[in-house]
Amino acid sequence: MSSPNPSNTEPSAAEQVPTWQPPRRKNAQGGTSPQVEKALVDVRQKIYPRSVTGVFARWRVWLVLATQIIFYGLPWIEWHGRQAVLFDLAARKFYLFGMILWPQDVIYLTVLLLLSAFSLFLFTAMAGRLFCGYACPQTVYTEIFMWVERKIEGDRLARIRLDEQPWTIRKIRIKALKHLAWVVIAFWTGYTFIGYFAPIRELGGDLLSLSLGPWQWFWLLFYAFATWGNAGFMREAVCKYMCPYARFQSVMVDNDTFVVTYDHVRGDPRGGRSRKIDHKSAGMGDCVDCSLCVQVCPTGIDIRDGLQYMCIGCGACVDACNQVMDKMSYEPGLIRYTSGRAITERLTQAQVRKRMLRPRVLSYILILTVIFGAFVYSLGTRVPMRMDIMRDRGALGREVPGGFYENVYQLQLINTSETGMNVSLSAAGLSGLTLQTAEGRSDQVYVEPAANRLVAVVARLPIQEAKPGLYNIAIEAVSHHENGRETVVTESTSFYVPQ
Numbered sequence: 001m002s003s004p005n006p007s008n009t010e011p012s013a014a015e016q017v018p019t020w021q022p023p024r025r026k027n028a029q030g031g032t033s034p035q036v037e038k039a040l041v042d043v044r045q046k047i048y049p050r051s052v053t054g055v056f057a058r059w060r061v062w063l064v065l066a067t068q069i070i071f072y073g074l075p076w077i078e079w080h081g082r083q084a085v086l087f088d089l090a091a092r093k094f095y096l097f098g099m100i101l102w103p104q105d106v107i108y109l110t111v112l113l114l115l116s117a118f119s120l121f122l123f124t125a126m127a128g129r130l131f132c133g134y135a136c137p138q139t140v141y142t143e144i145f146m147w148v149e150r151k152i153e154g155d156r157l158a159r160i161r162l163d164e165q166p167w168t169i170r171k172i173r174i175k176a177l178k179h180l181a182w183v184v185i186a187f188w189t190g191y192t193f194i195g196y197f198a199p200i201r202e203l204g205g206d207l208l209s210l211s212l213g214p215w216q217w218f219w220l221l222f223y224a225f226a227t228w229g230n231a232g233f234m235r236e237a238v239c240k241y242m243c244p245y246a247r248f249q250s251v252m253v254d255n256d257t258f259v260v261t262y263d264h265v266r267g268d269p270r271g272g273r274s275r276k277i278d279h280k281s282a283g284m285g286d287c288v289d290c291s292l293c294v295q296v297c298p299t300g301i302d303i304r305d306g307l308q309y310m311c312i313g314c315g316a317c318v319d320a321c322n323q324v325m326d327k328m329s330y331e332p333g334l335i336r337y338t339s340g341r342a343i344t345e346r347l348t349q350a351q352v353r354k355r356m357l358r359p360r361v362l363s364y365i366l367i368l369t370v371i372f373g374a375f376v377y378s379l380g381t382r383v384p385m386r387m388d389i390m391r392d393r394g395a396l397g398r399e400v401p402g403g404f405y406e407n408v409y410q411l412q413l414i415n416t417s418e419t420g421m422n423v424s425l426s427a428a429g430l431s432g433l434t435l436q437t438a439e440g441r442s443d444q445v446y447v448e449p450a451a452n453r454l455v456a457v458v459a460r461l462p463i464q465e466a467k468p469g470l471y472n473i474a475i476e477a478v479s480h481h482e483n484g485r486e487t488v489v490t491e492s493t494s495f496y497v498p499q
């Protein structure tokens with residue numbers, strides 16, 4: 001999409017080196033102000049981040065592409081004739097490719113949450129808010145929306161000028177086009193989101209015929225609205241004022257954490273200068289005070305003031321400053337990913353990396369390895385059949401004609417595989433004990449693929465085999481799957497012999 005704004009003739013970042021410009025924000029009255037944002041305050045001022053190119057900008061683009069290809073593409077993948085990833089809340093089944101999880105598998109969800117939490121601790125201890133800068137949905141959608149905005153309205157100065165202009169046909173046309181593009185993306189995002197909870201292909205038909213259910217409409221519109229509002233308007237305010245992670249990260253970051261840092265030892269004293277002078281002999285540091293690092297910052301902060309909780313670690317200021325250093329023929333890395341200790345103790349990058357593996361980080365790695373290993377082992381050895389036993393409370397135990405004591409149970413047999421299974425039932429624990437279904441008097445039960453079946457079964461014991469009392473017994477189910485697999489599940493219960 002080409003920019004319809006002919007006034008977007010802003011020079012490249014590296015061409016603007018020597019002039020200091022305070023960060024420009026637009027206030028509620030429409031004027032511009034040079035004031036630096038007061039912490040956690042009041043009226044939100046719009047930030048106009050300038051576009052930047054470089055290594056970290058490319059990483060961000062790749063990660064936006066990777067995360068969005070996964071998010072938008074996953075619900076369209078088919079697996080054995082059904083949607084590969086589907087969280088079917090109505091049927092209380094989660095499909096993950098060949099795996100089907102039931103409510104009884106909630107332990108796996110708990111373990112996944114634990115893994116996510118420890119991964120977050122680990123990455124924060126090692127590299128601060130790296131997740132925020134590259135993979136957080138808020139950052140990713142803000143990047144996408146800002147890309148659309150740049151394509152339609154132009155880069156920073158063009159956008160500032162456009163917002164300052166009175167409303168004209170041209171301005172309305174540009175703004176309408178931008179919002180139309182945003183709404184399309186937001187709507188598609190909402191549609192994809194609900195496509196994880198209901199078959200996405202069927203949803204498409206329902207959507208076209210406007211026959212979605214009320215909850216589907218609600219979540220589609222809510223998610224679309226949240227995307228449009230958060231990525232189009234709230235942007236950095238979410239990271240700065242709403243995200244709890246920003247608040248507690250400070251307790252996980254220490255002097256050895258790899259974060260975006262301004263090298264004040266090398267950069268100060270700052271100031272504009274000619275490229276021709278030897279600035280070191282003139283008593284100046286490497287920072288030319290051009291403010292480009294502030295102009296590109298999506299949260300509008302000045303990293304030269306030190307590490308701040310508003311910094312999302314996106315590296316845009318690193319790219320911008322490296323361009324300036326290149327232009328000035330200085331060494332790159334005045335702003336770089338490094339640790340606070342590296343700056344004060346002048347450590348090399350190799351020493352910094354070595355210090356990253358400190359006891360806290362090693363403990364997180366160890367815990368993660370153990371949990372992950374147990375998770376994989378448990379999934380790998382997961383039995384494709386489950387059995388739950390419920391005693392029939394209405395008839396605890398009784399004597400029946402023919403000389404038997406009889407107990408009735410309800411068995412819930414769950415087939416977690418994608419093939420049907422025949423189950424052979426038997427009981428053990430008392431001599432002469434037998435087990436059959438209440439209906440049909442058989443010890444064989446068939447359970448459909450990815451289904452559960454409630455079966456009433458009767459255990460019988462010859463009268464002469466036991467005195468009155470409560471006995472521990474076991475019910476065994478042997479499943480024979482259509483693919484040849486066989487599994488055995490045994491559950492304990494009790495058999496009551498009445499007086």
Ligand code: SF4
Pocket residue numbers: 262267286287288289290291292293294304320321324334335
């Ligand atoms: S740190 Fe780099 S980008 Fe920022 S003002 Fe100094 S020279 Fe410019």
Ligand code: SF4
Pocket residue numbers: 260293296297298299300301302303310311312313314315316317318
């Ligand atoms: S200070 Fe640098 S790394 Fe931090 S949010 Fe701003 S541009 Fe990104």
